[in-house]
Amino acid sequence: MSKFLRELVEKCVPGVSLDCVVLGYQNNVLKVLLLKYKEHNAWALPGGFLPQGQEMEEVIGLVLKERTGLDGVYLEQFKTYSSINRGWNCNEISQEGFNKLRSTWSTADRTVLDQWFNQRFISTAYFALINCNKAEPTPDAVSEECAWVPVNELPNLVLDHKKMISEALSQLKRQINFLPIGKELLDQKFTMLDLQRLYESILDQKLDRGNFQRKMMKLGILTRHEKLMTGAQNKAPYLYSIDLKVYDQLIKTGISFV
Amino acid sequence: MSKFLRELVEKCVPGVSLDCVVLGYQNNVLKVLLLKYKEHNAWALPGGFLPQGQEMEEVIGLVLKERTGLDGVYLEQFKTYSSINRGWNCNEISQEGFNKLRSTWSTADRTVLDQWFNQRFISTAYFALINCNKAEPTPDAVSEECAWVPVNELPNLVLDHKKMISEALSQLKRQINFLPIGKELLDQKFTMLDLQRLYESILDQKLDRGNFQRKMMKLGILTRHEKLMTGAQNKAPYLYSIDLKVYDQLIKTGISFV
DNA sequence: TCAAAAGTGTTTCCAATACACCCATGA
DNA sequence: TCATGGGTGTATTGGAAACACTTTTGA
Secondary structure, rough: OOOHHHHHHHOEEEEEEEEEEEEEEEEEEEEEEEEEEEEOOOOOOEEEEEEEEOHHHHHHHHHHHHHHOOOOEEEEEEEEEOOOOHHHOOOOOHHHHHHHHHHOOOHHHHHHHHHHHHEEEEEEEEEEEEHHHOOOOOOOOOOOEEEEEEOOOOOOOOOHHHHHHHHHHHHHHHOOHHOOOHHHHOOOOOOOHHHHHHHHHOOOOOOOOOHHHHHHHHOOOEEEEOOOOOOOOOOOOOEEEEOOOHHHHHHHHOOOOO | HHHHHHHHHEEEEEEEEEEEEEEEEEEEEEEEEEEEEEOOOOOEEEEEEEEEEOHHHHHHHHHHHHHHOOOOOEEEEEEEEEEOOOOOHOOOOOOHHHHHOOOOOOOHHHHHHHHHHHHEEEEEEEEEEEEEHHHHOOOOOOOOEEEOOOOOOOOOOOOOOHHHHHHHHHHHOOOHHHHHHHHOOOOOEEEEEHHHHHHHHOOOOOHHHHHHHHHHHHHEEEEEEEEOOOOOOOOOOEEEOOOOHHHHHHHHOOOOOO
């Protein structure tokens, strides 16, 4: 097991790592995909190291494929974290767990791996937009769990991962007019309220129902389909889908929602 | 000379570099600070390597201090460039010049430096906002010139520096409502037309004079001072300055200009 | 007195906001 | 028929945009 790890890190660019804030939307809540490390009581973002000769986007793409089963996910690089204070030991992570894991390593592997994990890491962070319903969260070798966690109920996180999530979210908020939010996060067909709740949870702000509906329709990117019978004792809402040609065009120049 | 370089790189994080798109505003044109390399017919962004144990922002700050004489410059990290195709040899740069320089190196230094310059570099890019009138462009040891160049008249640039500038500018445009543009790029006192031309050159778009004036005044961040007698045969414009307390507050939530 | 640019005023139009109203649905 | 939520209508407000008018300055 440590041999596998050793061979991996020897193929990678030293001091460089990657992290990805994978955002999804489920039950009217914005969620982030997290991994629970086996020997720790802390969670972490999916990520990895950068193999020599590979592009960062490519590596993130592979990680996402492994953790969710999805290809061609929408990705955006948002910041590189390089502070000298972002080491493993300064946070909520249990040193104990790591030591236990380390005790299973061979002496030869320890030399390489200790040096690897003690170096200063410069981590480039991406965020991804994903449809929760299409993804199948899958833990990796060092994790016992992979799960969608609401962004407002974050557990203990390793390193500066909590900061990364928070900064990814503010980036999302700032760039909301330029990002294909609805297209990436919702199912192909959705109700107007779905779309409104999505924007509300990103902006962290209530929007007027009537105005939102009219505004969206006026943009000319939504096509109306059959009604959705929910079984509730109220009028059934229409389902809508996004006209991708118009949408992609509008996104470039920026759509104003709010 | 090569000994100095060798000692420098041995103190730095391998494979990591920094670049800074220093933006200024002069004679109604947006300009970027560039260095002309001695042995090359190409220009480059100011930048450097990352010494062990130092923060990126700190290093960029030192570079800016050396190139412009200024402290406490407004800085924003905008992207990390890591492509495997961003090597030195694939661009407009003259290999000849580098070989000439390299021939002056001792054999011992060559071993270290060849390896250093042949490795894959991952470069984190920042942009800075500077008042041209306060800065004194100063070349570094490997450059023969340091100058403000209009962003619309860029010369040959090394590596992917042209792309960096272009992406810094689009970042500036996108984030215009959240950046202290006027505060950082203009003198303490300026005319309304100065401010308007500045926004026009960032947005690459003409704005209506009357509407711009009224909008700016209504924001409540400008205080009017004495008139500026230019000697021209027309009405003298007022000088304005920015009320920093109100400004900083507004910038956080985002000011809409246009 | 004239040209040129600065400052202000005016008009029109559209978007944002805040509601009110009617409609469909299943209990 | 009633409660609930969906879809649309409407009145008000304020800003955006286009342009006209007045003022100031030095030639």
